[in-house]
Amino acid sequence: MYISQHLKKQNIAEYLLYMWQVEDLIRANNFDMEKIRKTIIEPYPSLTEEQKKELAQWYEDLINMMHDEGVMEKGHVQINKNIIVWLTDLHLRLLRSPKFTYYSAAYYKALPFIVELRTKGANKEEPELETCFEALYGVLMLKLQKKEISEETQKAVKVISDLLAILAGYYIQDKNGELDLD
Incomplete structure (x- = not known):
């Protein structure tokens, strides 16, 4: 919860x-709050008992959302889907604006990789940015499993990551009312 609050303010992509990782952790723990307490919450040495209660409540709320929204096996809760929607809206506004040629250049540099990912089986109905996030998340999971990542994949992820980092910066500016697209 505390990590998520910090990241939401500092870097929306992260x-x-x-x-998404929290959703998968919940699934890996079979939606069992006792397991989550033992494997995720209790190991935090710096949290007070009150903070651990708040964190447990946050996990319980996420479990309830996942259950209510039917994403117990796969998929993402609506609050996470909304971020993709907001980012896609901002992405399209940035591409339409003549002021953000640097962003457009980063997008067109990433576009061949996005197209390739979508032809390799990514859901063509989902927004392009979701494809980007899925690529980064997939590589993150491979790294956690200590699996080898090809040089081509590393190159693609670097370009996509650069695009999302730029977008995340503009997202903060937009949220703060500091982004002038006209």
């Missing part, structure tokens, strides 16, 4: 990847 926040989204973190939240």
Whole structure:
């Protein structure tokens, strides 16, 4: 919860990847709050008992959302889907604005990789940015499993990551009312 609050303010892209990981942690613990307390909450040495209660409540709320929204086996809760929607809206506004040629250049540099990912089986109905996040998340999971990542994949992820980092910066500016697209 505390990590998510910090990330949401500082880097929306990292926040989204973190939240996807939390969803998977909940699934890995079979939605069992006792397991989550033992494996996730209790190991935090710096948390007070009150903070641990708040964190447990946060996990319980996420479990309830996942259950209510039917994403127990796969998929993402609506609050996480909304971030993709907001980012896609901002992405499209940035591409339409003549002021953000640097962003457009980063997008067109990433576009061949996005197209390739979508032809390799990514859901063509989902927003392009979701494809980008899925690629980054997939590589994150491979790294956690200590699996080898090809040089081509590393190159693609670097370009996509650069695009999302730029977008995340503009997202903060937009949220703070500091982004002038006209």
